[in-house]
Amino acid sequence: MKRFKLPLHLLFSLIFSITFLYNCTENEETIIQEVEQPEEAEPVTLNNDVNDFVWAGLNEVYLWQQDVPDLADDKFETFDEYYTFLNGYNTPESLFDDLLYQKDVVDRFSYIVDDYIELENSFQGTSNSNGLDFGLVRLSGSNDIFGYVRYVANDSDAASKDIKRGDFFLSVDGQQLTINNYVDLLFGSNNTYTLGMAEINNNTIAENGKTVELTKTEFTENPILLNNVIESNGIKIGYLMYNSFVANFDKQLNTAVGELKSNGITELVLDLRYNPGGSVSSAIYLSSMITGQFNGEIFSKEKWNDKYQAYFEANNPEFLINRFSNKLSDDTVINSLNLNKVYILTTESSASASELVINCLRPYIDVVQIGTNTTGKYTASVTLYDSPNFGREEANPDHTYALQPLVLKSANKNGETDYFEGLTPDYTITYDSGSGQTSEGENLVDLGILGDINEPFLAKAISLITGVTSKLNYKKPTMGVEVKALADTKDFTPLGKGMYKNVKLNIKL
Template identity: 80%
Template sequence: MKIVKLPVNLLFALIFGLSFLFSCTENEETIIQETEETDDTPVSLNNEVNEFVWAGLNEVYLWQQDVPDLADDKFTTYDEYYTFLNGYNTPESLFDDMLYQIDVVDRFSYIVDDYVALENSFQGTSNSNGLDFQLVRLSGSDDVFGYIRYVANNSDAASKDINRGEFFLTVDGVQITVNNYIDLLFGSNNTYTLGMADITNNTIASNGKTVELTKTEFTENPILINKVIESSGIKIGYLMYNGFVANFDNDLNNAIADLKSQNINELVLDLRYNPGGSVRSAINLSSMITGQFNGGIFSTEKWNDKYQAYFESNNPEYLINRFTDKLADDTAINALNLNKVYILTTDGSASASELVINCLRPYIDVVQIGTATTGKYTASVTLYDSPNYGRDNANPNHTYAMQPLVLKSANKNGVSDYYQGLTPDYLITYQTSSGATAEGEDLLNMGTLGDENEVFLAKAISLITGSSSKLMDQKSTPSIDIKRIADAKDFTPLGKGMYKNLEFPVK
């Protein structure tokens, strides 16, 4: 789970009022005294951002106690401290070096040099043309191609002739490869032309079609589809929700109200492309699905040793997130009071998506369909270079901010640490031309999102109705063998993150 911001008064209390908890104040006094007494030419700090990075991670990083270089007593003088910081040429290299088992245990902490773009991403706004896609390559080839997963409503791409299930092979006439795809698709070029392609007999080739797309500052409504499907006399609500964005919680509440007004019997929640977002939105959605557990424990939090000790001694309730019956603006939540929900997932379902699944399971029957999720049970906070790490009074000399992991979540029963992701109850697979069984969506049989015959949704409907007719209509022709490279959401500032709505943006 990817971000958490502490309230100003709490940070001030923690940083300035708890000398027993944080030894930085005493250390600084010692450092100043020793420097003044023993060093006529003190070491100068080369990059003030480096000091922000170390101090912030020392303060609140989840694994601070496990990183020797972040220890509270690591330095006894400013000369030692600054010499250490000057050993890193960039804030990014220092940040990475302070992480606990980077890319193994900590796969999600990150630093940005433009916190404005980061803040926009929390609101669902980014520089985007609205095209969501996955990049893959054929086995044994460095050439990359993309396939469209969905087109965001009211986006530039929505106004163009490009649709789910189509393939593209080139950008501005240049073949996409493992070495150039970042520059071609996620570089500074806001306008580019995709060269579309077809796949025939395990071979992909241009079909002559081109589509020009332009990125703008675009706010994507995470509610892509909200509809009711009637099958075998059962009214099934289908909600495709692609991001936990707090600004759209009222829209989400209205979408649930619409399903409720149509007297749905079951709900299929499609989170297969949802990388996470607001913890509060996750709680709200879970409360909308249920409604009968208001005030019950939704999740609990575990922070680093010093913050955990403080919370447990002074405010243990702070570590508990509870089901609610109101949104942040006190709007009453529209609750479905369901005892079962069907949730569609892929490895792109991360963070707050996983939080919903894990935290609903102790209360209702959660039927997970698709493939295993990402495996992100942690959250991080937005740290700015200011006296209390908040946005106010941030250092005007730069726009760096950090997103270090600061807590991990568990459900009511203490279940956490699902590092390998959450395993589906019903795994979606397909056969490839090599005879292998692959998991997830078949590129050659993507179907139409929200259609009863689309493979993931068809499986949910068959479980609800007890009928296999929809599944029998699926294509049996072997598909192609591919290796997944990346997807469009990997390159948004938020990424696969989760944030809490406190006084500051939280992820």
């Protein structure tokens, strides 16, 4: 037990008792009588040291620490009380979940992992993956679900197979996907599986007899999927599809933007529709690349829990401010486009750092958001390890648990935050569903080719830029089936829809 401290009034009582006993022994007239003393109860022992780490980490820096009674600084008066409380939980995961503030209602994004090596790899864009990014939807009134391919990562196993964006699959290894088995079949321990492909015809989906075998390996995905220049009506438009804010790729991102700049683009379409977030610093760098004229000005402001907020405001208020930059962390000069307007494509899968870019650019330039509402995550987390200062060094060698709790919420220059329902687009993309109703988002039967001028989301951006509506060379089909979104590939990575900040918690409060 390393971290729990006795309350001050108990410490004072202990000091008084020791002093009193000492004075009595000095008094020769003190009469000591033999009195039968009651047996002292055996002290409570801690069953799992990881539980201590979980409580101490959340008590230290959790964003809503002051709102969770069981995380109060004065919650426990004795070690026995503390240990008894921790021993009431059989696993660190159950303790962690029970200490969260309104889990899945207010706090939807804090999590615990039992393998921080895997977590660290995910921050670098590395995971056990075949490179297929897909969404899963549920058929109306049924437990059966099907998958649709959103994109195929460059240089991946899937990129070498006969599978592409817009394809559907209904089964894995011959088993129909259902609400009860899809996690095990698609995200279980089986690194190689075979997808049973499908087609939608006459408002129904059925397998078409085609199969595709895919194999997962340790794969590092380049988040820059596409970086093209589109010329339309005499205007040079940059199109950048960026699928995760990964700090290891900041230099490649800077190079990609530099290529757009050297090609003389005057407009930029930034595609974040499948970007779940990532590094805060990468979000600042990307925003600085889009602009450039606001170097040193406030990008975002942070709000921590009551303890840390008071400390920072009193001792280091600049810590709470993130500013636009003209250099990367290694002093590489940022390639800035100096734009006054940017077009950003979003869906409900656009989260965290993606939303940070939109919200924090809006006070400075015209951000035209196209698509559907974003996820609604304005909070960021840090990684806590089981060490004296919660850092990676001196981490407990007996386990690889780590915490990824939300520790701050971000606001833009004007203090705008708390977009719990997501950021609302200026232009909503809709399509006609099979029931005759108008639905929002991507039409799964008409996803289009990413980067193609006729792809619905990009086509809308180009029409806004040029003032000319694209003439599609095919008839848009209807959805054909009513579906409900269930999950997507990135929900099952350690990072998930997360935004994280690298910070050393060496503050003594």
